[in-house]
Amino acid sequence: MKAVVKTNRSRGIEIKDVELPTLKENDVLVQVLAASICGSDLHMHEGMNAYEWVSTPVTLGHEFAGVVVEVGHKNHAHLIGKDVVINPYIPCGHCENCLKGQTNLCDHGKGSMSKVPAESLRYGFRENGGMAEYASIDYRNVLPLPEEVTIEVAGMLEAIGIGVRAIERANILPGETAVVIGPGPIGLSMVASLSNYGFKQLIVTGLTKDKGRLALALELGATDIVYVDDENLLEAIAHKTNGNGVDHVFETSGFNGSLTDAVRICKKGGEVLLIGISRQESTIATSEIVRGEIDIKGIYGVTEQTMKRAIAMAASGKYPYEKLITHTYALEEAEAGFNAGIRKEAVKVILKPSGE
Numbered sequence: 603m604k605a606v607v608k609t610n611r612s613r614g615i616e617i618k619d620v621e622l623p624t625l626k627e628n629d630v631l632v633q634v635l636a637a638s639i640c641g642s643d644l645h646m647h648e649g650m651n652a653y654e655w656v657s658t659p660v661t662l663g664h665e666f667a668g669v670v671v672e673v674g675h676k677n678h679a680h681l682i683g684k685d686v687v688i689n690p691y692i693p694c695g696h697c698e699n700c701l702k703g704q705t706n707l708c709d710h711g712k713g714s715m716s717k718v719p720a721e722s723l724r725y726g727f728r729e730n731g732g733m734a735e736y737a738s739i740d741y742r743n744v745l746p747l748p749e750e751v752t753i754e755v756a757g758m759l760e761a762i763g764i765g766v767r768a769i770e771r772a773n774i775l776p777g778e779t780a781v782v783i784g785p786g787p788i789g790l791s792m793v794a795s796l797s798n799y800g801f802k803q804l805i806v807t808g809l810t811k812d813k814g815r816l817a818l819a820l821e822l823g824a825t826d827i828v829y830v831d832d833e834n835l836l837e838a839i840a841h842k843t844n845g846n847g848v849d850h851v852f853e854t855s856g857f858n859g860s861l862t863d864a865v866r867i868c869k870k871g872g873e874v875l876l877i878g879i880s881r882q883e884s885t886i887a888t889s890e891i892v893r894g895e896i897d898i899k900g901i902y903g904v905t906e907q908t909m910k911r912a913i914a915m916a917a918s919g920k921y922p923y924e925k926l927i928t929h930t931y932a933l934e935e936a937e938a939g940f941n942a943g944i945r946k947e948a949v950k951v952i953l954k955p956s957g958e
Contacts, residue, residue, distance in 0.1 A: 636757025666732025784855030797823025
């Protein structure tokens with residue numbers, strides 16, 4: 603079978619012929635029907651140093667969905683023929699966080715003071731993922747899909763789930779105000795997820811080169827946009843909110859200078875949720891956080907419960923997730939899909955390993 607393989611820690615990926623996965627007793631064989639290219643996949647393609655922990659060679663893809671076609675044990679036969687989405691986190695079974703169901707915070711016995719990538723994050727990183735025609739997956743990591751969820755939307759549910767995780771961590775009330783910093787794939791999926799929460803104002807910020815993505819943000823449910831390289835962010839938010847600022851700031855860009863801005867556009871008693879990962883250390887306006895009683899929260903990955911909530915949201919038909927898909931390619935065209943993502947021509951790229 604063919605797969606998109608990261609072969610080393612330098613730049614590039616390869617489309618390779620690999621062997622069909624063999625199943626362990628707890629595994630099921632998933633025929634992959636849709637796999638989404640994530641920002642982390644792009645970083646690995648570019649050889650970004652922050653991913654030196656990734657096991658190579660490895661089949662990429664941690665956002666994917668498909669149909670179960672074979673099982674490793676007869677006890678799981680009821681899954682055959684089921685459309686499923688994959689939860690890429692496998693509990694280590696040892697650390698306190700995994701035992702509590704917070705697999706996104708797994709430390710595998712290294713201690714929770716160590717803020718390293720979760721040991722539980724397996725498929726597409728430490729084990730072969732879903733950018734292939736077939737994938738071997740632990741039966742506990744396949745989540746059945748209702749028929750209301752298209753396979754293309756299912757293929758990017760893990761990415762959508764990151765925004766859903768932010769909502770789980772936030773304290774949102776109808777009629778409040780919010781800013782989403784950054785119109786990248788996570789930022790725009792965040793807008794789509796927030797679109798049905800009754801915000802009085804939902805403002806998205808970006809650069810003038812992001813004009814197309816910011817236009818999409820308005821389609822997804824944003825009420826206002828701000829070009830931060832064309833106008834002063836603090837002044838723009840003050841103008842749009844009558845000087846009050848906003849209740850919630852979702853920072854998705856990872857730009858190291860955004861944290862201070864996020865605090866300053868947040869009203870007293872509000873909250874800042876950090877989703878984007880910066881390549882550099884950031885400064886923070888601690889005195890303003892203290893005087894404003896502003897909550898700062900980090901968001902990382904998804905839990906099984908988050909994935910189930912994302913599935914339910916997609917099935918409800920109330921969230922415009924399908925608009926996030928801008929490019930679709932066959933598996934053999936993966937390089938073109940990666941390039942579209944790197945050039946920011948695409949929002950979400952879906953690979954179709956089955957050729958359907």
